Each structure stands twice: as C-alpha cells, then as structure tokens.
Amino acid sequence: MPQSVPTFDELLDSAVTSAVHLEMRDAYGVASEAEDFARWHEIGQRDTDPGSTYWAPWTALVRRTVARGVSVRRARIVSEPVSDYIRYEYAGTVVNLGAGEDVRWLARRRASDLALPGNDFWLIDGTVVRWNHFTGAGASGGGEISTDPAVAKLCADAFEAVWARGTPHDEYKID
8 A cells, every 4th residue: 555645844844863855857847936937037036035935834844844953954966067947946045055954966977876766855864765756847746655774775875975975055156
C-alpha cells in the first residue's frame, strides 16, 4: 500500500536534527512560482520580501524549523553558464538564507563522478526521503516517500558529496 505524502509543513515540522534538499534541474515550471518568474523575467527584479504572500509561508516554516535546532541545508547542482531559471533562483536565495537555510551551489561538471539519485529530494533526519518528481517541462509531478534505509543512505551520501564540493552562496558568482 503506498504511503501518503506529507505536506512540506508536516515534513519539516517532523524534523528533529536535519532537513537537507538536493535540487538537480536547470529549470522548474512549478505553477506556484510562474507569476513571480514571469515578473522577474520581465523586469529583472525578484520578490525578496520574506513577508510577501509568495515567501511568507516558506520563511515561517524554515524559521520555526531552525528555531528548534534543526539544520536546514539546500544544495543545487547547476549547468554553467546558468539558465535563466537558475538566475531567478539565485536572485531569491537571499530569502532562503535569511530564513535560516544554508545554501551551496555545485557546477554540474564538478558532479560528474558522484553517484546521484535520479530525482530531487528532501532527506529528513537521515531516514525519511521525500522524492520530488517533475514533468519534462518542470511542473510538479508529485511527491513520494521512502523510509528504506538503503535509499536514505544513498541520498545522504549523495547530498554530503555535493555539499563538500559545493560553493557557499555568498561565494558563488554567476555571470
């Protein structure tokens, strides 16, 4: 019987020590950010107000997670030169950092010899994997949960390898 997929609030609220997120796509087409992305593409400015309607739910979630002593880290593997979408993500990362996330970037060419899972994921406390599936166009394809210890180890090892090679956000420069 398939497991139900918790919301991101439920997932991060359940974290005790760590929540790590690995992103591996050069573009996403998630409906909830389409308007913000279009605005950024048109005027070159990103909503970076942590209290805005766009950001407030996420920043509140991360802040309360970090306030409990949970480490929240995000690593992004990106092709270089970066895509417009990655430029958009980069422009908004200041909000992730301000909420308490730690973010690193890794050029895809530096990840060639790493064993990586086939999908983006969140790993909670090293034991619960939430796969983020996406369509070819980058729309959300739904999530899936795994508590298989071998899968959690694969994700933990992959994340830590990317993290070790990654460049902290404040040192990573895009042209």
